[in-house]
Amino acid sequence: MLKNKAVFVPTVIGISVTTAGVVILLFISPLAASVMLLCCLVIMGAFLFSQYNEYNKLDRLCDDIDRILDGDDSISFDSYEEGDISLLKTEINKMTTRIREQNRELAKEKSFLQDSLADISHQLRTPLTSMSIILTMLRTKELSDEDKKRYIRDLSLLTGKTEWLIDTLLKLSSFEAEAIAMKKEDFFCKELIESATEPLMIMAELKGTHIETDTGEVKLSADFNWCCEAIKNIVKNSIEHSKTDSTIEITATENPLFVTIAIEGGNNKIAEKDFPHIFERFYKSDNVNHQGYGIGLALAKKIISAHDGVIKAENTDKGVRFTLIFNKD
Numbered sequence: 001m002l003k004n005k006a007v008f009v010p011t012v013i014g015i016s017v018t019t020a021g022v023v024i025l026l027f028i029s030p031l032a033a034s035v036m037l038l039c040c041l042v043i044m045g046a047f048l049f050s051q052y053n054e055y056n057k058l059d060r061l062c063d064d065i066d067r068i069l070d071g072d073d074s075i076s077f078d079s080y081e082e083g084d085i086s087l088l089k090t091e092i093n094k095m096t097t098r099i100r101e102q103n104r105e106l107a108k109e110k111s112f113l114q115d116s117l118a119d120i121s122h123q124l125r126t127p128l129t130s131m132s133i134i135l136t137m138l139r140t141k142e143l144s145d146e147d148k149k150r151y152i153r154d155l156s157l158l159t160g161k162t163e164w165l166i167d168t169l170l171k172l173s174s175f176e177a178e179a180i181a182m183k184k185e186d187f188f189c190k191e192l193i194e195s196a197t198e199p200l201m202i203m204a205e206l207k208g209t210h211i212e213t214d215t216g217e218v219k220l221s222a223d224f225n226w227c228c229e230a231i232k233n234i235v236k237n238s239i240e241h242s243k244t245d246s247t248i249e250i251t252a253t254e255n256p257l258f259v260t261i262a263i264e265g266g267n268n269k270i271a272e273k274d275f276p277h278i279f280e281r282f283y284k285s286d287n288v289n290h291q292g293y294g295i296g297l298a299l300a301k302k303i304i305s306a307h308d309g310v311i312k313a314e315n316t317d318k319g320v321r322f323t324l325i326f327n328k329d
Contacts, residue, residue: 065092120169127162131155168295171229172281175302182223182306189215189252189261192224196231197250200239208244209266211235215252220259221329222307230303230311233296234263234322242266246319259326266319278313 134155138148174180193213204211220227231250238248248265270278277283281298304311310325 061092124162124165127158127165131158131162134158165295168233168299172295172299172302175299175306180226180306182226184221185224186219186221187224189218189220189259192220192227192231193250193252193261195224196228197235200232200235203236204239204248207239207242208246209239209242210245210247211250212247213250215250218252218254218259220252220261220326222326226303226306230300230324231261231263233300234324237296238263238266238320238322241268242319243268249318254328256328258328261324261326262321263324264316264318264321268319269315270313270320275313279311 134151137143138151138155143151190213193215197211197213201211235248235250242248243266246265246267248263251262251264253260253262274283279297279301280294282294283298284294301311304324304326307326309327311322313320313322315321
């Protein structure tokens with residue numbers, strides 16, 4: 001304790017002043033010298049005692065901090081009284097709260113990462129296993145030319161699906177890591193819808209699904225490429241779930257506050273129990289028999305949310321209606 005200058009210096013000064021005063025008073029009045037010595041000793045004792053208590057509190061505070069750093073969440077700083085230690089306690093309490101929140105967030109992120117890796121591994125395993133089987137079959141010499149063409153075609157489709165899956169997972173991870181910045185620009189919704197649906201026309205034709213659009217002259221201020229990605233994933237999902245010879249309608253409307261893009265149709269509906277989960281990553285309904293991966297809608301929601309927009313889904317007489325709402329600046 002005496003190694004601290006804040007304690008050592010006042011103590012030395014007190015002893016020096018007391019000694020000098022007592023020596024001087026001894027020549028004047030021994031009784032006065034005794035009284036002065038007693039008073040000085042009491043004052044110095046009280047000072048040293050208070051400093052001793054402060055040091056004990058600091059030691060206890062240091063021990064509590066060490067225990068917190070070791071992961072003990074049961075520590076509380078409410079027992080410290082008012083004063084300098086209490087002020088220090090308040091600041092340390094703030095720091096402790098932040099540390100505990102960060103630890104909880106890190107634990108959630110770690111759990112999320114583990115689940116994500118497990119899900120990604122599972123999603124990739126299926127197409128990779130199928131590709132491995134096809135490659136094994138292609139090595140068989142007894143295959144006819146027709147069978148080889150069919151296996152090569154299947155292999156090409158699986159390769160495309162795997163490429164799409166990896167690309168979408170990387171995009172989704174970028175949004176979850178908040179590593180994507182939206183670049184807003186003004187464009188007509190007609191251009192956006194045409195760009196989003198063009199790559200899906202063959203898929204829709206093979207499924208027997210018709211795509212109709214009605215966007216008028218509605219303009220949107222957003223990131224064109226990412227909005228195109230979101231709408232493409234929603235339309236792709238609608239086609240995959242649509243019934244044969246059904247129609248998917250895409251419309252765009254606006255009012256003074258926001259722009260609305262609606263994607264509706266397919267003649268197929270979502271079960272009520274699935275609505276709370278359809279925008280979750282890797283979620284697939286028990287009633288679904290298509291070969292989707294359950295990440296397209298999750299990415300679409302991330303993109304719309306990054307624009308401070310809203311996406312919702314509901315059943316209608318025509319099938320499922322996805323509504324995208326973008327606020328106007």
